[in-house]
Each structure stands twice: as C-alpha cells, then as structure tokens.
Amino acid sequence: MYPFNEKKDDGQTPTVGTALEAVPSYLKALVGCIIPQSPAVYQPLPHKDSFRLIHIQPGKEDQPLKITLHLSRLHEQDGLPSYEALSYTWNCADEPNPPPCTIQNSIICNGTTKLIRHNLFKALSQLRYRTKERIIWADAISINQEDDLEKDGQIRLMHHIYRKASRVVVWLGKDDYDEAPRAFETLCAAANTWQRGQKPYTYEVFAGKGDERQISCTHAPPPTSSKSWVAVMAFFISDYFKRLWIVQEVVLAKHAIFIWGDCSLSWSAICHGIEYIKSDPNLAKELEDRGFQNAHLMYHLSKLRLGELKATHPFLHLLDMSRSFDVTNPKDKIFGLMGFPTEDGNDTRCGWEKADTNRTIDPVYEHSVEEVYTLVAAGILQKDQNLDVLSFTSHIRPSEKDQSYVNPGGIIDPAKVLIDLPSWVPNWDSGYILSPFLAFGENNQFSTGKGAGMKPEINISVKINETNEKHGNMVCVKGLVVDTIHEVEDQRPGYISLAKATPELKKLLIWSWARKHKDTTLETFVRTLTAGRDAHGNIVQSAEQPHQTTAFCELLHELKPESITLSSLLPTEIETLDRKKFNTQLVREMLWKASCYRSAFVTEGGELGMGSSTAMKGDKVVVLYGGQVPYVIREQEGGWYKFVGECYVNSLMNGDAIAKGDGIKDTAEMGVERLFELR
Known part of the structure; x- marks a missing residue:
C-alpha cells in the first residue's frame, strides 16, 4: 500500500489564505515558492489495477470526520487489505432544504478540507468506529470525480472492486419514521418461513457505536392485512432500488448487508423474503412496485452468479431488464452493466469484458451519449449476427405531452435526454418502456426472418468523433418487402395503470374490429391484439388458443365495446376454459402490454397488425433476415430508409412459411430479395 500522509490540524495553524492577506500584491506571485502548499487529495494512480481505499479514522459523534486515502492494487497477492465497499445513493432526500443535490458537508481528507454530499457524509459518520479505523471503498471519494480519464479506468475495475470486498455495505439513510425495525423483522420472519429448516436469519439493531444487538425472527410472518407490510413497502420504494449502479454493487458481492437507520439485515435474508412475497399472489399484488420488481431482478441475477440458476443472459437482455432503473448520466445505462458476466462467460455480448480485451466499446465518458448508444447497437x-436489438428501438409520438401536436412525418423520440440517434439505434434512457414482441429463450421465439434460406447479411458503418456524420451511421440488412401500411390507429398512452386502461382498450377493440378483413378469424384477431403471447410472455400454442380466445370473448362481454356484436362471440367451450393460464384479467394484461405506446394498423393487403405509433400510410412492412419479427421502415429520398419499429402481423410470424411465399402479396415490389440501408 502507498499511504498518503495526513497533515496535523491543531486548529492554531493559519491557512494559506489567511497568510496571503498580509502579503503585498506585488509579492503574491512569489508566495507559491515561499509558503508550503497543502498536499493534494488525489495523487495519480500508478497502475491499471490501482485504486484508493478510504481509512476512516476513529472518533466520536461530535468530532470532525477524518479520513486518509491509501493506494492499493487489486491484483496484489499479499498486500491488499480487507475492506468493505459502500453502496448508496448520491442524493440526500432526507434534507428537503436546500435542494437535495446541493447539500454538502466538510470532512478532513489527507489533512485537507474536502466537501462531500450529505448522504455520503451521513454514511461515513454512521460507519465510523470509536476506537479503531475502518477501511472502505466509496466511489465519490475513492475516484477523482474531476478526472474523466481516471473515471473511465476505474469504471472498468468496479466489478472487481465489489467482488473482492469482504462485504458490501448498503446505506439506505436515516429511518425518520421508525419503519426499519418492523420492515426488517417482517422480511426476516418471511425469509425464515421460506427456508424453514436452515439456520435462521436475524437482523441487528445498533444500540450504540460498536454495540450491536441481534434480534431473532423465528415467528411466522404477519398476515397480509398487517401494517408491518407497509413498512416493507417503504423499504422497497426507497430511491436506492431505482439506481442502476446498485445492481452490480449488490449482485457481485460476496456478502451484502443493508443498513437503514439503526437496523441492518443481510441481502440473503432479503432475497428469501422476496421469494416468500412472490409465493403469495395477494401479498405480491399489494407490494407490486417498481422498486420491488427491481429488487426481484437483482435477486434473480444473484442466483445466476451463485450458480443456482442455469439460465444465461446476453448483454442485450441485461439492457432490457435494467430499463426500469435510473441513472444521472445516460451513458451509465451502458457503463453500469459492464461488470456482469453473460452468455460468453465473462465476455459480454458487446465483447468488452473478457480479460479486458476484444472490446467493442470502452467506458469512455468523453464519447457523447449518441456515440455510446450507437457503438453498443453496432457491437x-x-x-450476435441477428436483429434482436432493433426490437428495442421504440419511437414514440410526443402528442401525449402536447395535445396540439400533429405528427409531421418524422420519427421523434421525446426522451428525458433529447439525443439525436440514427433511427435504428435504441435510446436506453428514453423513459418509455415497451414490452418487445421478441423473446430471448430459443423455444419461445417467432421466426419471421429465420426461415429456410434466410441467411442474415448485416453490414455496419459507424463513424465516431466526426461532425455531421449521423447519416453516415448506417446498417445494411437483407430482406424483402411483404406489404404496405394503409391506415394507422391513434397511439395509446403508456403512463396510465392497467386498472384505468379500460377506455383505451375499448378504443383499440372498436378500431380494430371495424377494419379487420372479412376473412380474418376470431383467433387471428385475438392473436394480433395480444402479439401472439400470453400474460407471462410465452407464445400461445395451437392447443391453447381456444382458451385464450374464450377468455378474450369473456373480456369483450365485460367491456361492452360499442359496434361489436357480442351475442355470437361467446364460445360454447367456456366451461372448459383453463382459468389459471387464461382469464379476463390475464387477457386484459396482455392486451395492454402489447398495445402500450403502440398503434394498430391495416395494410393494403388487408392484414391487421400492431406496431409503432409513428407508422404512417405508405410505410413498408418488411421481413429482414435474422429478425424474430417483422419490421416497419420508411423510404427516404436517396433510396435509404428510416427504421420505424418492430411489428406483429399474424401471417408473417413463421419464417418457413414466408420462405415458401405465404403471406407475401403478389406485386412487382413484394417478395423481391434486396438490401435495405437503415440510417
């Protein structure tokens, strides 16, 4: 280790600033040579695997917080000390005035005063021991936040830093409403009930500095109606579970402990508590929240890391699963996931992990958001040599925000951060989450562009750090035009809950029913509006289709949409309906999943489809080789195309049938194999 010396501070030594006041102005230029300067807080990192550890000096609550920074190397065999890694949110929401992000507190770092965010100050103060130093790693201090090059290098090491820590300490902040004891006791009891027969979990209460009291929770968890579950809900709705960086910080840890106020509970106990909650549908419904879903995803990834699950995830799947997490910097939607092992061992599907070589993209903050997202999509x-990434390119009409807006024909994505991307590149920070029509499991995929003889041909041209080169960032793919869009329905909003979606579902049903072809069967109609899947995302098999259709008809009777004749729509097989897999609530959920932020459309060939709300009359429905689903594109002057989005057309979901010519309209343009240049 390479310690930085801590400057002694007895409160009597005048500062450089005070000394300068007595110096004549014409001599101030020489002062730097006369008065010794304070040691720099940050010294350069000498090696690629160098990082800084924080030594929190012992002290009482009323004493200043003092730390020293020490250089270590991750790959030191004997010299790396045991340390903890801190996981926390950078905001300080417990202090409403002044605004959270402006609150700072001073500490003494290497003998120099340093300002840090309030939430980190609270965490370090809580973690400080009275009589011995404590060694931790915390990003905001351990990394020089003013040095982008250093940040780039340290981000590549972060997954190693969290993996090598003796444990990860999660700091949730103060417990203002005394909810932590009830929340942790309830989760602990639920965990012990779930894993009955194993060593029971306990949670800890800090009675004082260095004095921790363990509380056993061998009793049964409270009933669903108990207010104790409200405290559990308060735990999961914490801002902590919305932050993307925490995923790798917790999932990659050898051991993690959550501290909330004066209580602590292990991540392992929380995970088993989540299992208990998910096993009770009523309880899961009560606690259903973005934070709880994010915590469940983290638990799933933890099981993958520990080898408890055999499933693997491509990097694209991680990007998809993490869309509900927040980042301050949109680039972190990518960089925050770079430490995860995926299908190729430690090699992410973008090729940037394996032994730090063979990277398609490095975590370089100097790149713009547009450049990072374009490089990732191209990589x-x-x-992968398939087109799965295109299904996450979701163009949205901004009309829901501005009722006077009329779509002029462009594809506009009203992102939280307005960025100008090529039309084929997904915006991972758009704030709009659509349920894609594709799937990652091989046995659960459509095969539109994967029929016999459909060999993918993907050519990519990406230019970075060049001005006015957006249109130079292109991808050329082989495929064929199969139809043309004739009419498009209005977009449905996605910001309302399923419980309030009835009027929108009625609009969808009425519009689609009035325009379906006379030869369209009821089953085809149902499959189109649900994108061929059930509420769990599985393709509805032929034997299951009558059950889904029956449940759909029951839903029609509940909704009573105008202009749809219901008398003849309720099948006689209603008594044989498999209500565990198909019922009106599940069909309603699938309808909403498939249509959120989307629009139904009708093609010139009379096909009903579901796709991007930015689709327009004249857009082409295409089969692109290597794609699971059909797509919609728009021809531009010069012969290139804008990518509009994925779509569902029931007759085009089977690639082998398309290869035989099924579903392709008989015109000179249709069915002719060609290359499409997407920009």
Whole structure:
C-alpha cells in the first residue's frame, strides 16, 4: 500500500489564505515558492489495477470526520487489505432544504478540507468506529470525480472492486419514521418461513457505536392485512432500488448487508423474503412496485452468479431488464452493466469484458451519449449476427405531452435526454418502456426472418468523433418487402395503470374490429391484439388458443365495446376454459402490454397488425433476415430508409412459411430479395 500522509490540524495553524492577506500584491506571485502548499487529495494512480481505499479514522459523534486515502492494487497477492465497499445513493432526500443535490458537508481528507454530499457524509459518520479505523471503498471519494480519464479506468475495475470486498455495505439513510425495525423483522420472519429448516436469519439493531444487538425472527410472518407490510413497502420504494449502479454493487458481492437507520439485515435474508412475497399472489399484488420488481431482478441475477440458476443472459437482455432503473448520466445505462458476466462467460455480448480485451466499446465518458448508444447497437449487431436489438428501438409520438401536436412525418423520440440517434439505434434512457414482441429463450421465439434460406447479411458503418456524420451511421440488412401500411390507429398512452386502461382498450377493440378483413378469424384477431403471447410472455400454442380466445370473448362481454356484436362471440367451450393460464384479467394484461405506446394498423393487403405509433400510410412492412419479427421502415429520398419499429402481423410470424411465399402479396415490389440501408 502507498499511504498518503495526513497533515496535523491543531486548529492554531493559519491557512494559506489567511497568510496571503498580509502579503503585498506585488509579492503574491512569489508566495507559491515561499509558503508550503497543502498536499493534494488525489495523487495519480500508478497502475491499471490501482485504486484508493478510504481509512476512516476513529472518533466520536461530535468530532470532525477524518479520513486518509491509501493506494492499493487489486491484483496484489499479499498486500491488499480487507475492506468493505459502500453502496448508496448520491442524493440526500432526507434534507428537503436546500435542494437535495446541493447539500454538502466538510470532512478532513489527507489533512485537507474536502466537501462531500450529505448522504455520503451521513454514511461515513454512521460507519465510523470509536476506537479503531475502518477501511472502505466509496466511489465519490475513492475516484477523482474531476478526472474523466481516471473515471473511465476505474469504471472498468468496479466489478472487481465489489467482488473482492469482504462485504458490501448498503446505506439506505436515516429511518425518520421508525419503519426499519418492523420492515426488517417482517422480511426476516418471511425469509425464515421460506427456508424453514436452515439456520435462521436475524437482523441487528445498533444500540450504540460498536454495540450491536441481534434480534431473532423465528415467528411466522404477519398476515397480509398487517401494517408491518407497509413498512416493507417503504423499504422497497426507497430511491436506492431505482439506481442502476446498485445492481452490480449488490449482485457481485460476496456478502451484502443493508443498513437503514439503526437496523441492518443481510441481502440473503432479503432475497428469501422476496421469494416468500412472490409465493403469495395477494401479498405480491399489494407490494407490486417498481422498486420491488427491481429488487426481484437483482435477486434473480444473484442466483445466476451463485450458480443456482442455469439460465444465461446476453448483454442485450441485461439492457432490457435494467430499463426500469435510473441513472444521472445516460451513458451509465451502458457503463453500469459492464461488470456482469453473460452468455460468453465473462465476455459480454458487446465483447468488452473478457480479460479486458476484444472490446467493442470502452467506458469512455468523453464519447457523447449518441456515440455510446450507437457503438453498443453496432457491437451487438456485429457480434450476435441477428436483429434482436432493433426490437428495442421504440419511437414514440410526443402528442401525449402536447395535445396540439400533429405528427409531421418524422420519427421523434421525446426522451428525458433529447439525443439525436440514427433511427435504428435504441435510446436506453428514453423513459418509455415497451414490452418487445421478441423473446430471448430459443423455444419461445417467432421466426419471421429465420426461415429456410434466410441467411442474415448485416453490414455496419459507424463513424465516431466526426461532425455531421449521423447519416453516415448506417446498417445494411437483407430482406424483402411483404406489404404496405394503409391506415394507422391513434397511439395509446403508456403512463396510465392497467386498472384505468379500460377506455383505451375499448378504443383499440372498436378500431380494430371495424377494419379487420372479412376473412380474418376470431383467433387471428385475438392473436394480433395480444402479439401472439400470453400474460407471462410465452407464445400461445395451437392447443391453447381456444382458451385464450374464450377468455378474450369473456373480456369483450365485460367491456361492452360499442359496434361489436357480442351475442355470437361467446364460445360454447367456456366451461372448459383453463382459468389459471387464461382469464379476463390475464387477457386484459396482455392486451395492454402489447398495445402500450403502440398503434394498430391495416395494410393494403388487408392484414391487421400492431406496431409503432409513428407508422404512417405508405410505410413498408418488411421481413429482414435474422429478425424474430417483422419490421416497419420508411423510404427516404436517396433510396435509404428510416427504421420505424418492430411489428406483429399474424401471417408473417413463421419464417418457413414466408420462405415458401405465404403471406407475401403478389406485386412487382413484394417478395423481391434486396438490401435495405437503415440510417
């Protein structure tokens, strides 16, 4: 280790600033040579695996917080000390005035006063021991936040830093309403009930500095109606579970402990508590929240890391699963996931992990958001040699925000951060989450562009750090035009809950029913509006289709949409309906999943489809080789195309049938194999 010396501070030594006041102005230029300067807080990192550990000096609550920074190397065999890694949110929401992000507190770092955010100050103060030093790693201090090059390098090491820590300490902040004891006791009891027969979990209460009291929870968890579950809900709705960086910080840890106020509970106990909650549908419904879903995803990834699950995830799947997490910097939607092992061992599907070589993209903050997202999309296309990434390119009409807006024909994505991307590149920070029509499991995929003889041909041209080169960032793919869009329905909003979605579902049903072809069967109609899947995302098999159709008809009777004749729509097989897999609530959920932020459309060939709300009359429905689903594109002057989005057309979901010519309209343009240049 390479310690930085801590400057002694007895409160009597005048500062450089005070001394300068007595110096004549014409001599101030020489002062730097006369008065010794304070040691720099940050010294350069000498090696690629160098990082800084924080030594929190012992002290009482009323004493100043003092730390020293020490250089270590991750790959030191004997010299790396045991340390803890801190996981926390950078905000300080417990202090409403002044605004959270402006509150700072001073500490003494290497003998120099340093300002840090309030939430981190609270965490370090809580973690400080009275009589011995404590060694931790915390990003905001351990990394020089003013040095982008250093940040780039340290981000590549972060997954190693969290993996090598003796444990990860999660700091949730103060417990203002005394909810932590009830929340942790309830989760602990639920965990012990779930894993009955194993060593029971306990949670800890800090009675004082260095004095921790363990509380056993061998009793049964409270009933669903108990107010104790409200405290559990308060735990999961914490801002902590919305932050993307925490995923790798917790999932990659050897051991993690959550501290909330004066209580602590292990991540392992929380995970088993989540299992208990998910096993009770009523309880799961009560606690259903973005934070709880994010915590459940983290638990799933923890099981993958520990080898308890055999499933693997491509990097694209991680990007998809993490869309509900927040980042301050949109680039962190990518960089925050770079430490995860995926299908190729430690090699992410963008090729940037394996022994720090063979990277398609490095975590370089100097790149713009547009450059990072474009490089990632290009890397995934190049490595996977399929078009799955295109299904996450979701263009949204902004009309829901501005009722006077009329779509002029462009594809506009009203992102939280307005960025100008090529039309084929997903915006991972758009704030709009659509349920894609594709799937990652091989046995649960459509095969539109994967029929006999449909060999993918993907050519990519991406230019970075060049001005006015957006249109130079292109991908050329082989495929064929199969139809043309004739009419498009209005977009449905996605910001309302399923419980309030009835009027929108009625609009969808009425519009689609009035325009379906006379030869369209009821089953085809149902499959189109639900994108061929059930509420769990599985493709509805032929034997299951009558059950889904029956449940759909029951839903029609509940909704009573105008202009749809219901008398003849309720099948006689209603008594044989498999209500565990198909009922009106599940069909309603699938309708909403498939249509959120989307629009139904009708093609010139009379096909009913579901796709991007930015689709327009004249857009082409295409089969692109290597794609699971059909797509919609728009021809531009010069012969290139804008990518509009994925779509569902029931007759086009089977690639082998398309290869035989099924579903392709008989015109000179249709069915002719060609290359499409997407920009």
